Amino acid sequence: MFGFLGPNGAGKTTTMRMIQCVSPLTSGSLEIFGLDTMSHPSEIKSHMGVVPQENNLDMDFTVYENLLVFSRYFDIPRDEAERRANELLEFVHLEDKKDTMTESLSGGMKRRLILARALINRPKMLILDEPTVGLDPQARHMIWDKLRSLKKQGVTIVLTSHYLDEIEKLCDRLVVMDYGKILVEGSPAQVIEKYVGSGIVEAEHNPELIDCLEKKEANYEVIGDLVHIYTDNPKQIAEYLTMECSLSKLSARPATLEDVFLKLTGRRLRE
Amino acid sequence: MRISEYFSLPKVSSKSYKVWQRNKDVFMKDIKLNFLPPFLEPLLYLAALGFGLGRFVEDIDGVPYANFIAPALIAISVMYASFFECSYSSYVRMYYQKTFDAIIATPVTIEDVIAGELLWGATRSMINAAVMIPVIALFGLIDIRYALLIIPFAFLGGLLFAAIGMCFTAVTPNIMSINYPVLLFITPMFLFSGTFFPLSALPLPVQYFAIAFLPLTHIVNGIRLIGYGTLEPVLLFDLAWIIVVCAILLLVSINMMKKRLIV
Numbered sequence: 001m002f003g004f005l006g007p008n009g010a011g012k013t014t015t016m017r018m019i020q021c022v023s024p025l026t027s028g029s030l031e032i033f034g035l036d037t038m039s040h041p042s043e044i045k046s047h048m049g050v051v052p053q054e055n056n057l058d059m060d061f062t063v064y065e066n067l068l069v070f071s072r073y074f075d076i077p078r079d080e081a082e083r084r085a086n087e088l089l090e091f092v093h094l095e096d097k098k099d100t101m102t103e104s105l106s107g108g109m110k111r112r113l114i115l116a117r118a119l120i121n122r123p124k125m126l127i128l129d130e131p132t133v134g135l136d137p138q139a140r141h142m143i144w145d146k147l148r149s150l151k152k153q154g155v156t157i158v159l160t161s162h163y164l165d166e167i168e169k170l171c172d173r174l175v176v177m178d179y180g181k182i183l184v185e186g187s188p189a190q191v192i193e194k195y196v197g198s199g200i201v202e203a204e205h206n207p208e209l210i211d212c213l214e215k216k217e218a219n220y221e222v223i224g225d226l227v228h229i230y231t232d233n234p235k236q237i238a239e240y241l242t243m244e245c246s247l248s249k250l251s252a253r254p255a256t257l258e259d260v261f262l263k264l265t266g267r268r269l270r271e
Numbered sequence: 272m273r274i275s276e277y278f279s280l281p282k283v284s285s286k287s288y289k290v291w292q293r294n295k296d297v298f299m300k301d302i303k304l305n306f307l308p309p310f311l312e313p314l315l316y317l318a319a320l321g322f323g324l325g326r327f328v329e330d331i332d333g334v335p336y337a338n339f340i341a342p343a344l345i346a347i348s349v350m351y352a353s354f355f356e357c358s359y360s361s362y363v364r365m366y367y368q369k370t371f372d373a374i375i376a377t378p379v380t381i382e383d384v385i386a387g388e389l390l391w392g393a394t395r396s397m398i399n400a401a402v403m404i405p406v407i408a409l410f411g412l413i414d415i416r417y418a419l420l421i422i423p424f425a426f427l428g429g430l431l432f433a434a435i436g437m438c439f440t441a442v443t444p445n446i447m448s449i450n451y452p453v454l455l456f457i458t459p460m461f462l463f464s465g466t467f468f469p470l471s472a473l474p475l476p477v478q479y480f481a482i483a484f485l486p487l488t489h490i491v492n493g494i495r496l497i498g499y500g501t502l503e504p505v506l507l508f509d510l511a512w513i514i515v516v517c518a519i520l521l522l523v524s525i526n527m528m529k530k531r532l533i534v
Binding site for chain 1 (some may be wrong): 286289292293296297300324368369370372373374375376378379380533534
């Protein structure tokens with residue numbers, strides 16, 4: 001499972017659209033399954049499943065019909081398509097909604113149906129652009145669960161998300177990108193370790209603390225009213241700060257991908 | 272995009288049939304409602320204009336007024352069916368429902384999607400003609416022996432108006448703006464293409480303009496000739512005009528939509 005991270009406008013969706021053979025490349029080359037995306041789009045797309053950022057289910061059809069109509073675009077024979085549609089509805093727990101029009105599904109159900117639809121051609125590769133955006137925790141966990149089981153079945157999964165915990169939990173490898181360039185590449189643990197260390201101590205900002213940190217030559221960053229101290233041993237640092245700098249309000253926690261993300265791409269708001 | 276690229280031959284495959292099939296399936300869900308307009312409209316127009324107004328109108332070229340407008344009603348329906356299908360309806364599928372985005376994630380290409388939409392638009396025109404013909408023939412207003420020829424002719428005319436509608440879909444900034452071509456192009460054609468009075472009643476320059484630039488003129492004329500069973504050589508001119516313009520606009524409309532959708 002591979003993750004693309006980056007702020008809005010970093011080029012994630014554009015990259016996804018190029019992988020899907022939808023957007024043309026302006027330079028360079030891109031190969032999927034060893035095939036060039038510009039010359040073999042249909043072959044590539046027949047082995048690929050896509051969960052787009054925006055909901056694009058066919059509103060004119062029911063849940064079941066959505067899967068059947070979609071299967072025709074892949075030239076899947078009717079009885080095979082029916083068998084797969086039933087299997088997939090069970091897989092995403094939508095058997096009861098088989099004959100419901102897609103408009104009346106909840107947000108989470110729509111996402112699950114889109115996932116089922118993306119699997120109708122038994123893809124070798126699944127592309128997900130913000131798969132759990134706007135979902136409640138139950139629905140998110142269910143999608144994660146399904147993605148893990150697909151991964152076990154040997155499907156390659158490519159994912160973009162703004163929810164960094166999602167990427168951290170799911171992905172084996174990731175890149176952080178910004179302005180169309182790759183900034184970092186590695187496993188979530190490697191990336192965290194390399195860029196911020198394994199732990200963080202958060203303390204309230206005050207001049208005494210900064211003096212203290214300067215003396216210790218600590219790796220720290222001032223963020224508004226807060227000071228982040230990056231370390232491999234948060235407990236020790238926290239104790240040291242309490243003793244030496246007579247600080248009381250601080251907390252130690254493990255570092256997350258979010259810290260790496262903000263450190264690399266800055267805190268300025270993006271369009 | 273250079274001008275010549277608008278005329279390049281798009282790669283359309285048999286997969287466009289799947290897109291046609293999708294639209295047909297949606298149509299079949301509401302088949303009763305969809306069949307009602309082509310069944311009811313000719314009855315209303317014939318009652319009000321053909322037999323109502325027609326009582327006060329002299330024969331036109333030796334033809335009673337109801338017989339004069341009956342073929343035009345089919346032609347108008349051919350125009351409306353495919354133009355609206357490939358303008359408002361295609362725009363809704365493209366922009367609001369994101370149906371095209373979903374389909375091009377599969378082996379079906381964007382060219383196939385647009386070709387399927389155009390073929391479906393033409394099919395709607397053909398369905399409308401096929402429903403109207405028996406209704407009109409029941410009043411003895413067209414020659415039933417030749418009327419079946421109107422059906423393929425309606426498909427061709429439908430394809431032409433589908434391509435016209437699709438060109439506007441490709442450039443319209445929003446759905447409301449499609450009202451402009453309807454108001455400035457479709458409605459004048461509805462009235463001034465030899466539909467409710469003969470073209471010869473118009474000033475000569477306007478007649479030439481209508482023959483050169485108003486597609487409906489040729490469809491009205493064609494259906495009228497076939498409907499009366501008078502297959503004169505001038506029908507070949509109408510047919511040629513439609514085929515040439517249709518071929519050009521099909522290429523242009525697909526390329527224009529490609530330009531709009533590939534980013």
